[in-house]
Amino acid sequence: MERRTLITAALPYSNDRLHLGHLRSTYIPADIYYRYLRKRGEDAVFICATDEHGTPIAVRAEREGVTPKEIADRYHVLIKDDLEGVGCAFSIFSRTTHPIHYETTRAFFLKLYEKGFIYEKEVEQLKCPRCDRFLPDRYVEGTCPYCGYEGARGDSCDYCGRYLRPTELRNPRCIVCGEKPVVAKSKHWFFKLSAFQEELLKWLSGNEKLPVNVKNYALKWASEGLKDWDITRDMEWGVPIPVEGGEGKVIYVWFDAPIGYISATKVWAEQIGDKERWRKYWGKEGGARIVHFIGKDIIYHHAIFWPAMLMAEGSFGLPYTIIAGEYLTLEGRKMSKSRGWVISVADYLKLLEPDPLRYYLVMAAPLDRDADFSWEEFVRRYNDELVDILSNFIHRTLTLLTRYFNGKVPKPPHLTEKDLEVLSSIKAAVDKVAENLENFKFRDGLLEVMKLAHLGNKYLNDTAPWSAIKSSPERAAASLYVAVQIVRALADLICPFMPFSAKRLYKMLKLKGEPENTPWEAAKEKLPPEHELGEVKPLFKKLKSEEGEKIRRSLLPREEKQMAQVSLEEFYKAELRVGRIVKVKELGREHLYLVIKLGEVERSCVARIGGKYTREQLLGRQVVVVANIKPATIRGVRSEVMLLAAVHDGEVVLIVPEREVPEGSLVR
RNA sequence: AGCGGGGUGGGGAAGCCAGGUUAUCCCGCGGGGCUCAUAACCCCGAGGUCGGAGGUUCAAAUCCUCCCCCCGCUACCA
Numbered sequence: 156m157e158r159r160t161l162i163t164a165a166l167p168y169s170n171d172r173l174h175l176g177h178l179r180s181t182y183i184p185a186d187i188y189y190r191y192l193r194k195r196g197e198d199a200v201f202i203c204a205t206d207e208h209g210t211p212i213a214v215r216a217e218r219e220g221v222t223p224k225e226i227a228d229r230y231h232v233l234i235k236d237d238l239e240g241v242g243c244a245f246s247i248f249s250r251t252t253h254p255i256h257y258e259t260t261r262a263f264f265l266k267l268y269e270k271g272f273i274y275e276k277e278v279e280q281l282k283c284p285r286c287d288r289f290l291p292d293r294y295v296e297g298t299c300p301y302c303g304y305e306g307a308r309g310d311s312c313d314y315c316g317r318y319l320r321p322t323e324l325r326n327p328r329c330i331v332c333g334e335k336p337v338v339a340k341s342k343h344w345f346f347k348l349s350a351f352q353e354e355l356l357k358w359l360s361g362n363e364k365l366p367v368n369v370k371n372y373a374l375k376w377a378s379e380g381l382k383d384w385d386i387t388r389d390m391e392w393g394v395p396i397p398v399e400g401g402e403g404k405v406i407y408v409w410f411d412a413p414i415g416y417i418s419a420t421k422v423w424a425e426q427i428g429d430k431e432r433w434r435k436y437w438g439k440e441g442g443a444r445i446v447h448f449i450g451k452d453i454i455y456h457h458a459i460f461w462p463a464m465l466m467a468e469g470s471f472g473l474p475y476t477i478i479a480g481e482y483l484t485l486e487g488r489k490m491s492k493s494r495g496w497v498i499s500v501a502d503y504l505k506l507l508e509p510d511p512l513r514y515y516l517v518m519a520a521p522l523d524r525d526a527d528f529s530w531e532e533f534v535r536r537y538n539d540e541l542v543d544i545l546s547n548f549i550h551r552t553l554t555l556l557t558r559y560f561n562g563k564v565p566k567p568p569h570l571t572e573k574d575l576e577v578l579s580s581i582k583a584a585v586d587k588v589a590e591n592l593e594n595f596k597f598r599d600g601l602l603e604v605m606k607l608a609h610l611g612n613k614y615l616n617d618t619a620p621w622s623a624i625k626s627s628p629e630r631a632a633a634s635l636y637v638a639v640q641i642v643r644a645l646a647d648l649i650c651p652f653m654p655f656s657a658k659r660l661y662k663m664l665k666l667k668g669e670p671e672n673t674p675w676e677a678a679k680e681k682l683p684p685e686h687e688l689g690e691v692k693p694l695f696k697k698l699k700s701e702e703g704e705k706i707r708r709s710l711l712p713r714e715e716k717q718m719a720q721v722s723l724e725e726f727y728k729a730e731l732r733v734g735r736i737v738k739v740k741e742l743g744r745e746h747l748y749l750v751i752k753l754g755e756v757e758r759s760c761v762a763r764i765g766g767k768y769t770r771e772q773l774l775g776r777q778v779v780v781v782a783n784i785k786p787a788t789i790r791g792v793r794s795e796v797m798l799l800a801a802v803h804d805g806e807v808v809l810i811v812p813e814r815e816v817p818e819g820s821l822v823r
Numbered sequence: 824a825g826c827g828g829g830g831u832g833g834g835g836a837a838g839c840c841a842g843g844u845u846a847u848c849c850c851g852c853g854g855g856g857c858u859c860a861u862a863a864c865c866c867c868g869a870g871g872u873c874g875g876a877g878g879u880u881c882a883a884a885u886c887c888u889c890c891c892c893c894c895g896c897u898a899c900c901a
Contacts, residue, residue: 178901518849
């Protein structure tokens, strides 16, 4: 039976635009795979959608005074633009607010409910007395019960990585108002995840297609024991619970999001006018190979939660494999949206073409390892590899043909052993690229493509048609006949990786149709003698250094570049010490005069914390000061040391030792 | 502390999971060839005790143990 594949790319969360990291970990690999299968003529569908529920969108909407749907609408369009801009050829880019999604999610939930895999339970839940509402997971922060980390969120601890429940947190606080929540009873629905532990372990360990990074990670969690999963939340934004008593509650976003893969397939089927078509992919028997492309951060959800949900539901196929892309750093450092240390897809596309980016992101490192986006490296790969090796080979071949053979493929009199050998290595290359793509080895596949271009350059050098044309035109004809076959193959081979360039190359070669719809094996076909070529133009132009510098300046985020770095040595010049406040006097409305005892000595300090702290709050407390700061006179009073405090939105919070230490202790 | 990733010729990276002939690729460097092409292309060469120490093995960059060093995770976020 013919192979059928359903490819999904992780649903982008609809409250921000995408950056280069998203592309590298998920969307470009998925797109390459889909384009490859499509060229193979296989039955493949490429599914994606925006994920539009959940607390972050709700919180943000609240803050902006709009509805959550408005936020989701806004970003759905932008994200779609980003992805289409880099060439992602989705069959459908749907959304989880689509009516079909609601319907599918409700049905999924009900089926599990009827089968007894979802049960109701009164739980003790955190409720904020000041905000007067139950607090869904991320509305609470506190101390992790496992590792003691103080900034753990209600759903998980970022420090030790464990998944938590809000009530497990020690010292919880409401993130909206900071109030200590109280425990209150609330009814919730749980998915019997624990019931699937054995089946999951079996499925995970028996699945030879799962990459090691996914498999090991999931096995570790599954074998540590799975708890039942609270899949409802006290909020309005989301899919309403389809059973009695669920008023004011919705299904948890991580429960409905993966169902989006199914619902989006349904939307697609409807759009192409073959409403029941989706069943061919999701059917348990005779369904498609379901291939999920995700980022490494959501392995847990795709390799544990999702398969368990599917096992419980029973009528859909389980994932065939899950490809988890690792992260992309920017100039060697982790990307960070809040620090502005990111390059957004939109910004990139304003300045450069998508193909070189696709090339770079694939080449930078294998998918299962972290990669780095560095401007210098990008320019190097662009100029030295794409331009010099690939584009230049194509250009010189086509130019020679234009000059010596009127832009037509010459008729080779006879082909030497060497010519035949090169022709057969074209076929071998086509197969090698395919084999790598079959195994999700995108980088290796692209390397094979480049090897073929390299071979082309070598072949041209060895056969030197430019000099053969004088001594033996027949040799020149043979040589260029062979060389142009390599170019022809490249036109198809680069298509999954660099679809825009493939298109241009198709035009230059006057090949019929579009590269994306032309069968993969066409790469092995030969351009016949007399075939006429189109207008020859370089595929990629070199990035000149001034031009590159200009792009670099507007592309790379500025904020971090301005941040000066401090060496350890420099840092140690600052002498931070613990002292005790032994005297407090007001100095106008904003300032306080303090005397701070640092061991044997006492130092004066004028601090701008008036109105923030009272005399009583300060007297006798231990604080941290910069002991060797250059003394200054503030409000007419000499200040010898500087008091340290955290500053945020007009708040001033003193830095104090976690417990009492001898005065004068050094802080390092 | 924990979790994760990494340490391979001057720079950047593969290879490591499935151990095995001269350790691969791009850049840089030295020499040569070519002059069709976007000062591009091709060939040859120098340069590596594959972080360190043990161990397993006929054989280890690759497996095991211990150690050293670097990076990320404490802030929504692939």
